[in-house]
Amino acid sequence: MHKNFKNIDKVVYGRGSFNNLDVILAERRTGTDAFFVFLVDNYFKGKDLEKRIPVKPEDVLMFIDVDVNEPTTEQIDNIRDTILNAKGLPSGVVGIGGGSILDIAKASSLMFTNEGSSTLYQGLNLIKKPGIYHLGVPTISGTGAECSMTAVLTGPVKKLGLKCDWTVFNQIILDPDLIATVPRDWWFYTGMDTFIHCIESENGTLNNTFSHAYAEQALKLCKDIFLNEGCGQNAQNDEKLMVASLMGGLSLTYSEVGVCHALSYGLSKILGTRHCYANCLAFYHLEDYYPEGVKEFKKMIALHNITLPQLISKDWTEKQLTEMAEVAYSLPHMWIHAIGSEWKQKITIDIIKNLYKRL
Secondary structure, X not given: OOOOOOOOOEEEEOOOHHHHHHHHHHOOOOOOOOOEEEEEEHHHOOOHHHHHOOOOOOOEEEXXXXXXXXXXXXXXXXXXXXXXXXXXXXXXXXXXXXXXHHHHHHHHHHHOOOOOOHHHHOEEXXXXXXXXEEEEEEOOOOOOOOOOOEEEEEOOOOEEEEEOHHHOOOEEEEOHHHHOOOOHHHHHHHHHHHHHHHHHHHOOOOOOHHHHHHHHHHHHHHHHHHOOOOOOOOHXXXXXXXXXXXXXXXXXXXXXXXXXXXXXXXXXHHHOOOHHHHHHHHHOOOOOOOHHHHHXXXXXXXXXXXXXXXXXXXXXXXXXXXXXHHHHHOOHHHHHHHXXXXXXXXXXXXXXXXXXXXX
């Protein structure tokens, strides 16, 4: 069946575009009890960006620390219940931060209008009602969360997204000035998420002309940013990375990710490894699945003096390996894309465990 996906309603791009946030939200501030919830990466607390957020007295501003854990179902449920019990239904949610914050904003917007725990909605098209208005402002680029129809959450049983048309942001603001302060290693890891999105999107059974067009341009931009003359972390490349992230996300939306992301989900669920870093750890060892992509990835690693630990699997127990493999195996949409509809005849728990043992 052909995908009929919803894209972002509105996008504003360019340096200084964050200054439009107040005007954009003003259209939604109708009624005497109107208020917005701002979910902001704790990294910006006390920094200049905090002073620029157009928070009104009636609004709720929450700083969220995502350095230790990725978004969880419990966290989303707590945000919703806290706000509803204290103030009622917001006019909208604004997420300002990296991929985790954007996923928290998307998931929160959905759960404000859907009853019960968010664990009930981990999967495709399980959400019953449209969420409230939600706006995303990425401050780090590469995850594609700004355009994805998925809000990835770790629950007590599984790591899986709330995925439906209503997850997609109503508005995003792409301001390259906001990613200028990203630490170099995380600039690389998140940028590689875009690169890996495109490599996996291109190399699989669901690849098509539509997804290919986005991936082709995003990969060209990635090579300018990480390989070609003038590569590195600078103002011009910040602009390119912000656009590449969006295009890479749109490419996988109409195609799919593959082996690397399946392994990454297992690392994140069982060991708590941050998603983009987990992708890098796994992709380094997947030459037999993505030979050209891994070859270029290793060139980028060397060029930017990035050190990825090796032989980390020697410290994992058999129980951890099995649990990670079970998480990865439970993602059939990724394996169908990477291996084909008969993937269960070629991929087993033991094969996935051996893939983890490469790390």
